Amino acid sequence: MFEIKMIKARLLLGFFILLGFSGCSRSPIEINLLGETMGTTYSIKIVSDEKIDEEIIQHDIDSILVSINKQMSTYIDGSEINQFNAYQGSAPFQLSPEFYQVVERALHWTHMTDGAFDISIMPLSTIWGFGAKRVFSSPSELDIKSALESSGYEQLTLQLSGLQKLNPNVQLDVNAIAKGFGVDVVASYFSRVNISNYMIEIGGEVYCSGVNRKGEIWNIGIQSPNNINQGFLGIVTLNNQAIATSGDYRNFYMSEGKVISHVIDPRTGETVTDVSSASVIADNCMDADALATALMVMGKEDGIKLIESLNGIESLMVIRNEDGSLEEVMSSGFEFTSVQE
Numbered sequence: 001m002f003e004i005k006m007i008k009a010r011l012l013l014g015f016f017i018l019l020g021f022s023g024c025s026r027s028p029i030e031i032n033l034l035g036e037t038m039g040t041t042y043s044i045k046i047v048s049d050e051k052i053d054e055e056i057i058q059h060d061i062d063s064i065l066v067s068i069n070k071q072m073s074t075y076i077d078g079s080e081i082n083q084f085n086a087y088q089g090s091a092p093f094q095l096s097p098e099f100y101q102v103v104e105r106a107l108h109w110t111h112m113t114d115g116a117f118d119i120s121i122m123p124l125s126t127i128w129g130f131g132a133k134r135v136f137s138s139p140s141e142l143d144i145k146s147a148l149e150s151s152g153y154e155q156l157t158l159q160l161s162g163l164q165k166l167n168p169n170v171q172l173d174v175n176a177i178a179k180g181f182g183v184d185v186v187a188s189y190f191s192r193v194n195i196s197n198y199m200i201e202i203g204g205e206v207y208c209s210g211v212n213r214k215g216e217i218w219n220i221g222i223q224s225p226n227n228i229n230q231g232f233l234g235i236v237t238l239n240n241q242a243i244a245t246s247g248d249y250r251n252f253y254m255s256e257g258k259v260i261s262h263v264i265d266p267r268t269g270e271t272v273t274d275v276s277s278a279s280v281i282a283d284n285c286m287d288a289d290a291l292a293t294a295l296m297v298m299g300k301e302d303g304i305k306l307i308e309s310l311n312g313i314e315s316l317m318v319i320r321n322e323d324g325s326l327e328e329v330m331s332s333g334f335e336f337t338s339v340q341e
Helices: 054-072 080-086 097-112 122-127 141-149 175-192 285-298 300-308
Strands: 015-018 029-037 040-048 156-159 162-165 198-202 205-209 218-223 232-238 241-247 252-255 258-261 275-282 314-320 326-330
Touching: 029 054, 040 054, 040 175, 054 080, 054 097, 054 175, 097 156, 097 162, 097 175, 097 285, 122 141, 175 198, 175 205, 175 241, 175 285, 205 218, 205 232, 205 285, 218 241, 232 241, 232 314, 241 285, 275 285, 275 300, 285 300, 285 314, 300 314
Parallel strands: none
Antiparallel strands: 015 218, 029 040, 040 198, 156 162, 198 205, 205 241, 218 232, 241 275, 252 258, 275 314, 314 326
16 A cells, blocks of 8 residues: 555545536446555546446556556565665666656656655655554654655666665655556556546546536546535646645644644655645646645745746645634636635
């Protein structure tokens, strides 16, 4: 599994799919596929005028996701990422094409965010209690210092022959980008089998193509991070686009009266406290997934500045103020319909 299940994954989703079920006189076929993957769940809707073999489609999707899980899950013994994490050699570690693609894109966003997004964060995730062994207490300053010495993208070099460790203790955690990658791979599969109208959601990360059963562009609701009165912040329309959300309300625990979020600043080793959630719309889900986490770490000013510098990417950040109130901060091109709770 990629994430520790604290409550049912269905309650953890940052998005709720808003669909109508009425249609024209000739209603298209709608297929709903549900399953489990990456320590969470997936939900897929396919709309077609032609008959689709649901059993074959679900089998193929499950096969794709099982393969990705075996490559990138730190919860599977013998997975590719666990083999890399255990590797102590100085020569480049050969990666599968899929894992190479994820690492390459992750390092791209690491450089674009000045290290706010960093997949070499596993030592920090472990000491904060979000690794394979759950811990419900904050680490000491000495623990954080030690973990920082064993992490950092500067201690990795990606070559054509593989990924090289400059420090044998560096370990990877690709949880903040792998679900988005999984969504994109399933979308590529749909393109190969000529399915053009669909919605793919894995653990809250979404990609929508074409139209829904009503013949309309897909609408996705963004969940409010308000733990007291959860509801919708608003609804966005996705026209062949992806949306991903990261939030401090998804995976956390309480320690000494403080909320300990799973989102960690890889530059300081401390957990994020100022940003409650970040939603990113992009052309692909892998980028949206990585950037949503990066914005949580970067904060309001640096985060919005980055998004405004990127073409075709928009974001909504929810800032938790000292008095507990929530402040919505959007990039200039972010459009959504506000929903009153």
